Amino acid sequence: MNPIGELNLTQRILMGPGPSDVHPRVLRAMSSPCIGHLDPEFIGIMNDVQQLLRYVFQTTNRLTFPISATGSAGMEACMVNVLEPGDHVVIGVNGVFGMRMSDIAERIGCEVTKIEVEWGRVIEPEQVQKAVNAKATKLVAVVHAETSTGAHQPLEDISKIARDAGALFMVDMVTSLCGTEVRLDDWHIDLAYSGTQKCMSCPPGLSPISFSERAMETLRNRKTKVQSWYLDVTMVEKYWTDGDRAYHHTAPINMNYAIREALRIVQEEGLEARWARHQRNHQALAAGLSAIGVELSAQEGHRLPMLNAVKIPEGVNDARVRSALLKEFSIEIGGGLGAGKGKVWRIGLMGESSCRHHVLYLLTALEILLTAEGVSLTKGAGVSAASEVYGVA
């Protein structure tokens, strides 16, 4: 075979549905020399990561650590550990990730009640109440931040309904964690999972999970073995938390350097300040987009700050604009997924990517490209509207 050349990448501005821009400190930490997965210094790193994850999840859950794979493996880990064949589960399906949860539950052999609502809308508590009333339920699951639609799911009412029905409450926090308010303990969430490449601004490769004591009890009372060896947290837990740190699998060492540094940056900024920053940049972007005739598509009052799904303006060529954004401006935004394909763009403002210069640059680029597509707009209107939100107009 011919020799493969040196890695030579174009610098991108990541404004898609993740990954987001990674801080140079994270890249630097990640490229520290590899050490062993049982080295006392690595054990120290594992302890730091767990402590920092408890902070960002706002939990005291003992079982809080990253699964050694990406976000979807965290979803699967949560489900295979507490569910057994025949269990009834209630899943809110308002986008791709609710569908994915249903798929996994079916592979486990569960009976799945899907609460299906239009993409972009949130699941209503009454719908969950009705579903758990109809049949004894082991688990209720929803997606906090539906990355495919931009919908921001309220959690507290559904949590209470699940708890009152004796069900566990699982929440997909892949895109919400570190970008909007998350309070595992206050909100009585039993199982949560996330990813590193969204509002944590760490490269993809790990999936933080957290299990409540109720979830752990369910796990301890299983009748069958967990179907996945790799994701069996009773074994992974021994490596992450026990005194003797029994070998299970080789953890992705350098990825753990990276998540530690990314979480340190979150800690330095402070969670509340970080949530507020995400909200502010979202408001500026929304104002700017609106001023150039681009409308958000998720349900009003339930829009995510870090994932802005917008309707592609009529007559505009989806692929041509996204391709020009990438080639001419080096900006990545996301296309639609599933039902949203060809209809929406997904503009991410996650972690390091949630910043004023990205918002203003994207508005500038979009103004140029939409004009070329024949959209009639007032020059400079987008940047002006966003600048007003920033107080620099």
Place this chain on the structure above:
Amino acid sequence: MNPIGELNLTQRILMGPGPSDVHPRVLRAMSSPCIGHLDPEFIGIMNDVQQLLRYVFQTTNRLTFPISATGSAGMEACMVNVLEPGDHVVIGVNGVFGMRMSDIAERIGCEVTKIEVEWGRVIEPEQVQKAVNAKATKLVAVVHAETSTGAHQPLEDISKIARDAGALFMVDMVTSLCGTEVRLDDWHIDLAYSGTQKCMSCPPGLSPISFSERAMETLRNRKTKVQSWYLDVTMVEKYWTDGDRAYHHTAPINMNYAIREALRIVQEEGLEARWARHQRNHQALAAGLSAIGVELSAQEGHRLPMLNAVKIPEGVNDARVRSALLKEFSIEIGGGLGAGKGKVWRIGLMGESSCRHHVLYLLTALEILLTAEGVSLTKGAGVSAASEVYGVA
């Protein structure tokens, strides 16, 4: 919580069972800025990685790519994709990783025939012949390089027996790939998986797998869905190989930069030269160890070049010596696993760690520490014996 301090690691010399030392080029490539998992430039990286993996596996298998998790997930991926409940499998168990394969097969609901032999010994073809004669068999599996014992499993005879019996042949190549001869196609291996942190000298985090056309056919003819969503290669394959690169999960971007660079280094050295280097450093280490009274423990004639399991000399304190190696010399070697706990050390010479200065430094350190433990030895004998193998004595 208190702020967590800056990452501050001691530089180690990695001579355990993996991870191995990582070349600075790999760390540098890995720390390139993150780009999107659907970016055309990332698709190019995926193509390079697949091409390089086909080279190191010596295969033309289309399905040859890294699973987005560590080596054990590759083991699980191979098994869950071709096995269904009720299938009969024959597994060679001569160490920890044969046990792990059995555990996974049982979780799938397979009927497992274990060929158990003493740890450190290899599985004999006659044993496999007997097992497949006894019952129709879906899969025969063995470990090429048993990292827990140092045994080097011959594959060709067993492959023929499996094929003649109509069974698929699966081989664990976590520790062998890039360190000793591996020829997937010539040896008719249907399923193989590996890890990045052994003889490839890349940080842990990915698990290269390869499926033959026979394995793909078995997958296509399944009656049930693959039990794992994350590891279902019919879906992952679409992301890695199809024209439209359908989103499945977010690949660990920077880890793929790393494996690409690590494989580029393998390509530059050449596989045959790399295998020969591993063999030479093993011979030097073995000669040096023997000269200071430390004996290899795996079956003679079947010893791995990259993983040297040795009997801990009588009267020597396992933990004290390994701890002193780490603290005083910054050398990591591995302790025993399972049946080998407290009885053997596992000395890795993998990838970048397979080099003359590591061999000579370890022999020097061991001489000092074993003398302190009361072992009687001739000063300088280890280094002399090794130097003779190198032709520098």
